[in-house]
Amino acid sequence: MISVTGLSVSYGAVQALRDVSFxxxxxxxxAVLGANGAGKTTLLRTISGxxxxxxxTVALDETTLTGRRPEDIVRRGVGHVPEGRGVIAEFTVxxxxxxxxxxxxxxxxxxxxxxxxxxPVLGERRKQAAATLSGGERQMLAMARAxxxxxxxxxxxxxxxxxxxxxxxQLMHTVSELCASTGLTVILVEQNAKSALxxxxxAVVLYLGRLVADDVAEVxxxxxxxxxxxxxxxx
Amino acid sequence: MSSFLTSxxxxxxxxxxxxxVIYSLVALSLVLVWRSTRILNFAQGAMAMIATYVGFAVLAxxxxxxxxxxxxxxxxxxxxxxxxxxxxxxxYGKPEINPVVAMVGFLLVLESVAAAxxxxxxxGLPTPFSMVDWQLNHKPVAMSPFALYEIxxxxxxxxxxxxxxxxxxxxxxxxxxxxxxEVSRLLGVRVGRMLTLGWMLSSAVGAITAVLVASNYFxxxxxxxxxGVFAFGFIAAxxxxxxxxxxxxxxxxxxxxxxxxxxxxxxxxxxILVALGMLVVSLMVRPNGVFTRSAQRRV
Numbered sequence: 001m002i003s004v005t006g007l008s009v010s011y012g013a014v015q016a017l018r019d020v021s022f023x024x025x026x027x028x029x030x031a032v033l034g035a036n037g038a039g040k041t042t043l044l045r046t047i048s049g050x051x052x053x054x055x056x057t058v059a060l061d062e063t064t065l066t067g068r069r070p071e072d073i074v075r076r077g078v079g080h081v082p083e084g085r086g087v088i089a090e091f092t093v094x095x096x097x098x099x100x101x102x103x104x105x106x107x108x109x110x111x112x113x114x115x116x117x118x119x120p121v122l123g124e125r126r127k128q129a130a131a132t133l134s135g136g137e138r139q140m141l142a143m144a145r146a147x148x149x150x151x152x153x154x155x156x157x158x159x160x161x162x163x164x165x166x167x168x169x170q171l172m173h174t175v176s177e178l179c180a181s182t183g184l185t186v187i188l189v190e191q192n193a194k195s196a197l198x199x200x201x202x203a204v205v206l207y208l209g210r211l212v213a214d215d216v217a218e219v220x221x222x223x224x225x226x227x228x229x230x231x232x233x234x235x
Numbered sequence: 236m237s238s239f240l241t242s243x244x245x246x247x248x249x250x251x252x253x254x255x256v257i258y259s260l261v262a263l264s265l266v267l268v269w270r271s272t273r274i275l276n277f278a279q280g281a282m283a284m285i286a287t288y289v290g291f292a293v294l295a296x297x298x299x300x301x302x303x304x305x306x307x308x309x310x311x312x313x314x315x316x317x318x319x320x321x322x323x324x325x326x327y328g329k330p331e332i333n334p335v336v337a338m339v340g341f342l343l344v345l346e347s348v349a350a351a352x353x354x355x356x357x358x359g360l361p362t363p364f365s366m367v368d369w370q371l372n373h374k375p376v377a378m379s380p381f382a383l384y385e386i387x388x389x390x391x392x393x394x395x396x397x398x399x400x401x402x403x404x405x406x407x408x409x410x411x412x413x414x415x416x417e418v419s420r421l422l423g424v425r426v427g428r429m430l431t432l433g434w435m436l437s438s439a440v441g442a443i444t445a446v447l448v449a450s451n452y453f454x455x456x457x458x459x460x461x462x463g464v465f466a467f468g469f470i471a472a473x474x475x476x477x478x479x480x481x482x483x484x485x486x487x488x489x490x491x492x493x494x495x496x497x498x499x500x501x502x503x504x505x506x507i508l509v510a511l512g513m514l515v516v517s518l519m520v521r522p523n524g525v526f527t528r529s530a531q532r533r534v
Contacts, residue, residue, distance in 0.1 A: 070420040086418035103423035
């Protein structure tokens, strides 16, 4: 379980997160929702160690992650697929995956085979430069590269950004299946609240850096006030 | 056939290749650092010169050229690592002028220190191979055992670097850290360590280059022995593209050959002018380098 307690983050005078606390249960998908500038990406970047908090802690089960470097946090089982995917365009598909596999306890061949099973299109394009992939394929590659390290927690930042609705739906389905079959804990940051709430067990809603809701996904999805004022979901 | 091999033009090409591989090595060492840290190491030549002085310090007791070479490489590795940790690390993310000033300052410090310790007089060093050109039908071919040694050494260094970067886990990490440092950290790559290693490798390549230059009895070793070589290596790197190791190799050799013809057919005083002219033209026509793809995509 990932526990976030009293997390506050500032960029100079701008406070991006204010006293945020929530928990993401093992094997579940927790959606982090909110409008632009709500602090969703900052939250993930703080969990993975890229941003140092002004106050508060992040813990994975009994281990405190706060204060550790990103390269140590990922070695403890927290994978992060950043906003914009972060695929290395100059590398081939397989080189991207080999890079992700370097901290995996699994033999490289087994790890690659597993990812090609999950994302067959990556197997077909293994020798191609990542720059030649479509947006959806790049997202799959970014996810596969994080998953090949065998994380227990996966942080997904705006996976649907710039993707067609059909591709987004396929990706969300894959995330949901992965979670169910491997016991992976997922913290999913999304602006597309509808897609995220469809597969999430819990949802937290951020507004200008504050936590304004933390509940079961169905409850958040059916709360008219939250939908209208914080998620922009007007029927 | 023999008259062809001993002709003036072939001689210029062979001499040009011999000089060009040295420029290529300097350019490669600059590219290694630029790709990973976006810093132009103006002290590259001086660092290589210091490593070579350290290597030759053991020459007297051992009288073994190859032991000196190994010690120079080790000194280069150490100096590169120390430079990155002590001087360069604090310059990341600072305005572009800061590393330029710092590295030019470091160059002056190193040359002054070398002059104070080893004096400014040239030290002739024993060449491991003869510098007398081979003969064909009693006519000299513009290639000596020493020139061949320079070319073979450069080819070996470049091959080792290429294999390291393309086919090893360490190479994959080094490339990833250079291309996408933040993403690399999220994948468990210790980026700081990779940057230090990049500087160490670059400095070691520089040390090998300086040993080759200093082993040539026409130049010898002085605190400023690498300045001229560095200038041509820098021009080769800029023309080839600071992001392109292949560009460094090809433009170094091309530059060597062209300048050899300029010196032979025009005037040796025109060499630097022509080199600078080529730099200016290439910066105007292909500012990112002749061998760098014009629009590299980063995702």
